[in-house]
Amino acid sequence: MLRALAFIHPTGPLGYPMDYDEGVYFSAASLLLRGDLPYRDFIFVHPPGSLLLWAPGAALTLGFDAATAYGVTRFAAAAVGALCAFLAGRIAWRAWGPLAGCVAALAYAAYPEAIIVERGTFLEPLLNVLCLGFANLWLTSDTPSRARRIGAGVLIGFAVSVKLPGGLWLVAALLARPWKESWRDVLTLALIAFATFVVVVGPLAARAPSEFFRDVISFQALRPPHGEADRLLRLRDIFHERRLGEVVLALVGLGVACAHAFRASSPGRPAARFFATTFVLTVAMFLASVTYWDQYNAHLAASEAVLAGLGASVLHAFSLRWGRVASRAVAGLALVAATLPGAWHGFQSSRSQAPDVVALARYLRTDVPANACLFSFEPAWALAAGRLPMGATPVVDVYATMIQDAMSTGDRFDDLDEAFAAPEAQQALRVMLESCRFVVLGLRGTWQLTPESRPWFKQRFVRRFPTGDASGVDVWERRAQ
Numbered sequence: 001m002l003r004a005l006a007f008i009h010p011t012g013p014l015g016y017p018m019d020y021d022e023g024v025y026f027s028a029a030s031l032l033l034r035g036d037l038p039y040r041d042f043i044f045v046h047p048p049g050s051l052l053l054w055a056p057g058a059a060l061t062l063g064f065d066a067a068t069a070y071g072v073t074r075f076a077a078a079a080v081g082a083l084c085a086f087l088a089g090r091i092a093w094r095a096w097g098p099l100a101g102c103v104a105a106l107a108y109a110a111y112p113e114a115i116i117v118e119r120g121t122f123l124e125p126l127l128n129v130l131c132l133g134f135a136n137l138w139l140t141s142d143t144p145s146r147a148r149r150i151g152a153g154v155l156i157g158f159a160v161s162v163k164l165p166g167g168l169w170l171v172a173a174l175l176a177r178p179w180k181e182s183w184r185d186v187l188t189l190a191l192i193a194f195a196t197f198v199v200v201v202g203p204l205a206a207r208a209p210s211e212f213f214r215d216v217i218s219f220q221a222l223r224p225p226h227g228e229a230d231r232l233l234r235l236r237d238i239f240h241e242r243r244l245g246e247v248v249l250a251l252v253g254l255g256v257a258c259a260h261a262f263r264a265s266s267p268g269r270p271a272a273r274f275f276a277t278t279f280v281l282t283v284a285m286f287l288a289s290v291t292y293w294d295q296y297n298a299h300l301a302a303s304e305a306v307l308a309g310l311g312a313s314v315l316h317a318f319s320l321r322w323g324r325v326a327s328r329a330v331a332g333l334a335l336v337a338a339t340l341p342g343a344w345h346g347f348q349s350s351r352s353q354a355p356d357v358v359a360l361a362r363y364l365r366t367d368v369p370a371n372a373c374l375f376s377f378e379p380a381w382a383l384a385a386g387r388l389p390m391g392a393t394p395v396v397d398v399y400a401t402m403i404q405d406a407m408s409t410g411d412r413f414d415d416l417d418e419a420f421a422a423p424e425a426q427q428a429l430r431v432m433l434e435s436c437r438f439v440v441l442g443l444r445g446t447w448q449l450t451p452e453s454r455p456w457f458k459q460r461f462v463r464r465f466p467t468g469d470a471s472g473v474d475v476w477e478r479r480a481q
Contacts, residue, residue, distance in 0.1 A: 002109060002343060003078035003118050006350035013071035014361070014384050017354040019295075020444070022120035023380030024397045025050055026070055029058035029121070030388050031396065038215075040208035042389075042396045043404055045219045046123065047197075048204045049161030054121050065386040067361065073121055080125040081118030085109040087132035088302065091139060092309030095271040099316050099331050103338045104309030107246045110342035111301040113294060116349055123163045124298040130159035131169045132302050138173060138189075139271045149185070153192025160193065161200040164220070165285055165299065172277040176270065214404070223403060224413040225290045234287055237294045242345045245337025246308045253310030254279060272310055279303040308338055356472035360440070361385040363465045363475065373436035377445035381473055395432055402429055402448060421450050433457065434478075438464075442473040 007013035028044055029051040038044035038051065051058075057073030085108040093101025108114060117124045137152040156173070159166030170193055174186050205212040228234050239247050257276035260269055282300050286292055312334035319330040357380075364385035368374060373390050376382035377398050382389070389396050406413065406422035413419040420426075430453065433439055439461060449457060461476035 002115050002346040002350070003081050004075060005347070006119050006352070007071070007074060007078075009353065011353065011355075011358050013074040014067055015353050015355075015358055016074075016119065016350075017352055018357065018378075018380035018384065019120060019122070020378050020380065020399070022122055023378055023383050025054060025123065026058060026073065026121040027379040027383060027388055028396050029054040030061045030066065030069075031394060033058055033062065036394060037204060037207055039204060039211040042394050043215055043401050044397065045215050045400045046163055047161045047201050047216055049158055049200050050121075050123050050126055050163070052200065053126050053158075053162065057121065061388065066388055067384055067386040070121075070383055074119060077118050077120055077122070077125055080129050081114060082109075084114070084118070084125070084128045084132055084302065085305075087129065087136055088305045089309070091132070091135055091271060092306050092313075095139070096310055096313035099334065100309035100313035102309075103249065103312040103334050104305045106335060107243075107249070107308040107338040107342075108301055108305035110243070110339045110346060111246070111298070111305065112242050112342050112345040112349070113297040114301040115342075115346035117295055117298040122295075122298070124295070126162045127159055127166050127299055128302045130155050130162065131166060134159065134169060134173075135271075135274065135306075139274060149189060150192055153189045154196045156189075157193035157196025158200060161197050164216075165282070168281045168285060169278055172274055172281060176274040176277045215400075219400065219404060219407075222407060222412065223291065224416050224419045226416045227292045228294075229292075231287050234292050237292075238283060238286060238297060238300065240294075240297075241341075243342040245340060246304065246342060249308035249311035249315075249334060249337060250279070250304045251307075251311070252314060253307035253312075256310060256314050257307070271306070275303050275306045275310070279307055312338065357381060357384050360465070360473045360475065364440075367465070368438050368475070372438055374438045374440065375432060375436035376440035377442055377448065378440070381440045381442065391435055398429075398432075398444075398448065401432075405429075420448050426450055426453050429453070430456065434460070437478050439476045439478075440473060441476055 006016040009015045028038060028042070031042065032038065032051050033055060036042060038048055044051075054073065057069060057076055060069035060072055085105045088108040089101040089105025092104035114124070114128070134152050134155040137148045137155065140148060156166065156170050159169065170190060173189060228237065253272070254276050257272035260272065279300070282303060286296060286300070312331075315334060316327060316331050319327045360381060361384040364374070364382070364387065374382055374387055375395070376387070379389060379396060395401055402425040403416075403419050405428040406419040406425040408424055411422065413422070429448070439445070446454070461478055463474055464477050465475040466472050
């Protein structure tokens with residue numbers, strides 16, 4: 001409900017603000033079903049696993065309006081978030097008991113960043129459900145059966161095909177070695193994961209191998225920094241006070257897991273060692289990455305929530321020496337701490353609305369011909385009106401396309417604005433703009449056009465919406481020659 005509540009408005013699921021990334025992923029999945037291949041036909045800077053997993057929602061665009069299809073898919077994303085909460089709770093319950101399971105499930109359910117991304121077609125919901133599914137198969141109470149090992153390898157291989165950081169969970173499995181497996185066993189897991197990755201990624205990568213390497217490997221390795229650069233501020237976001245109770249419980253769990261890492265094994269110790277390793281590796285990745293946004297923390301929720309369950313279990317066990325009343329009070333406080341204030345932030349975010357995008361969608365449907373080429377700097381703006389990227393070479397991700405164009409000469413840039421100002425990025429952008437009759441500009445388009453390109457744009461396009469000096473996402477039409 002914390003996720004789906006955002007869609008219970010008179011404007012429906014599309015009245016809730018849409019992020020740039022979710023528009024990119026849904027549009028890319030829809031184009032794939034129409035025969036436009038990522039890497040070969042358009043730039044896509046992640047492995048293609050997410051496009052395949054969001055394909056059932058995107059398939060609705062083949063029979064329904066794209067906006068309607070995306071509205072349904074937003075509810076599906078909320079359901080994926082609910083499944084993640086269940087999986088996190090199930091792991092903690094089996095390892096450390098009912099209180100740990102309830103705390104872990106509540107902690108995940110009320111995780112503010114997870115709530116936000118699990119309202120749309122982001123990568124993190126898919127990544128989390130695959131990684132937590134992998135952990136549920138891998139961390140059984142006894143040595144995993146052969147079928148469970150194969151299933152675990154398939155899930156983690158699929159996770160890496162969604163987003164490369166999913167590989168950290170495989171590294172954690174190899175480092176933690178929860179059940180004292182032989183190296184042959186853990187290498188078998190790695191081989192199954194690699195084979196799954198090849199099966200998922202191979203067919204599309206083979207159609208354009210150099211473009212796949214350029215988009216997925218070179219782009220991520222060489223892209224200019226963006227987002228929060230200060231590592232101390234990143235740490236503050238990672239351990240933010242909006243989920244203070246959960247963070248405290250998770251740090252207690254992390255401390256206990258580290259203190260008992262090398263002691264004799266017990267039923268819950270392998271899970272503690274595994275999730276402590278995963279949590280530390282994920283935080284280290286966030287601090288080392290050249291790009292960081294607080295929405296990335298949504299992936300941290302998968303390990304942090306389970307550690308919070310461990311922390312609650314440890315505090316409750318410690319309180320038993322003080323009597324039944326004290327232990328029940330500690331259990332109640334742990335449940336409340338796991339839920340508040342994250343649930344409040346999740347509820348507050350559900351009240352956000354995007355009336356300018358709703359008005360834009362109405363205008364595009366009524367005043368822009370359905371067969372007219374429309375170019376949108378944010379694919380979500382066009383998606384709200386039931387439009388997908390158009391053209392012989394559709395541009396799904398304008399942001400990545402401009403960076404790729406800027407780096408095509410081999411130049412490296414200290415920041416994103418410098419990359420956008422590069423002549424190659426602006427020249428390619430002008431070609432894209434001239435290829436369509438209508439352009440949805442908005443703040444993103446104004447930002448990506450340089451001061452030199454803005455006069456060029458206004459010489460060739462005239463503003464049609466909104467009229468007068470009204471603010472909002474604006475639509476421009478190419479002037480008659």
